[in-house]
Amino acid sequence: MPTVDFEEHRPMLLGLAYRLLGSMWDAEDVVQEAWLRWQGIDRSEIREPRGFLVTVVSRLALDQLRSARVKREAYTGPWLPEPVLTAEAGPLDTAELRDTVSYATLHMMEKLSPPERAVFVLREAFELPYDEIAEIVGSSVANARQMHHRASARVTEGRDRFRPSSEDHAKLLMKFMDAAAGGDLSALTDLFHEDVVAWNDGGGKVRAALRPIIGRRKVLAFLEGLISRYEFTEARVVDVNGGPAIWTRVGEGHQLVVIDFRDGVIRDIYTMLNPDKLEHVRPRRSADL
Template sequence: MAAATPDAPETLFEPHRPLLLGLAYRLLGSMWDAEDVVQEAYLRWTRADRGQVREPRAFLVTVVSRLALDQLRSARVTREAYVGPWLPEPVDTAQLGPQDTVELRDTLSYATLHLMEQLTPPERAAFVLREAFEMPYDDIAAIVGGTVANSRQLHHRAATRLAAAHGDRFSPTGEDHARLLTRFLDAARGGDLDALTGMLSEDVVAWNDGGGRTRAALHPVTGRDRVIAFVVGLTTRYPFEQARLTELNGQPALRLTVDGHDQVTLLDIRSGVVHGVFAVLNPDKLTRLPHPPAAGPAPDGVHSGPGTQACGATPCS
């Protein structure tokens, strides 16, 4: 196959693909939809008069933002009919480009993505474009529609709502997060009620996303006592066949095999305690994750493999 020429559409487009995927994913919470949006942006790029485009990055960010905003408006209607709670699709951070600022990392964190579902599409777009990509308000206004003052208001309203719901959005270090996540797993498997009580906030909520594809709670489980009873009941009835500590959405996560089904579990940790437990069981949302490698037995029947850590009776560190 002949190499692309310097003026070929893909030559200028491909270096921006990770950034564009990261933008679309932050706006949509779905890699399926993000990839569709980026592909449509590429098709529009091939048809554009590229000689008139002075800044390809700005042009492509604008196209992807508008496409994602349209997609988000229709997705909200679809998600209202979703079976059980809808959670974002967990993602391997490496495919979304560098995360070299706190804002880029935070807008990719699972808890923030989940909270952004409460925003209107224009609020979400204004928040992501301003926080993560430092876009000027006049450019944001051109994307979401309205005035510069309106785009400022959208961003302020979104930031205020997220701060009220999440408090300090910039959470613990990766090591502290991983340590608490592994302690949570060990306590759940061991039925250690005292340990679970100490690590969960009083108002903790557990969300389970099966999407009607696998058995999962159809409503959020709220409150420390109910979450403990729910988690311990699950681990007693369905022993974990595999458990691996990995990184998704820029944070530690557990990849589990329970009763023959794969799932991902992530935690929302604030002030050293767990405020949210997110379990993604819908197999459609796990297909884009790297397949866990096969491995031999590890202590306590837990398996491990390259790029992951087995979590046994002692915390992974």
């Protein structure tokens, strides 16, 4: 049955669209549009539904990503990807699928042009051959290879080759939250890379730093100011984008904190405060840790 074919592939298609767009809301719109197109074609001529649907979703996402880039340039403060609970991120059967949905990777992919991002995701996460990728993005095979090489270099620039285990990640995350909540600046100093960067996305909906905060000294001063001004309560670990993150109440609102590493210490702190981007990570009581 045609509907069964589509529903069988829906989780994979959502995962693909999410990696391309960095927004689950937009990914759901793209997959719904793909479903409408699937309903309106003669499916007897489609020999490989998965390949056809990957092509449709990729091209729809590319079109949307091109227009989204203009909106993101006018966004209030840094635009960060919309986080999503790992259980909603689609299949994560391989290391490549897990890595390309990680929050740090999604953030790094914002540096890429839309075609570069598509080539990177289709090759890295979904292992499509270059001839199929070239057809999807409208380039030559040689150019697709070049785009993949450039994209890979930019996404992996400055990142550790070996990632910490989930357990080590969670431990370091909790050390960070405990030190921050307790105002222990000396402990935070030991946890931070010298070039640590704090990214805060309030989207103009809630108060947040309008520029990235760069360097250990500035990040420590920024956190010290937050600690003195706000009370952080109800902290809990949630599984987001294939790794642990902290969900916590701040005053009357909530925030999600994700960290990334370099050389065994914290290199990036991503704090999502925009309530519109927190809907897909709001923890359920039964999942609390």
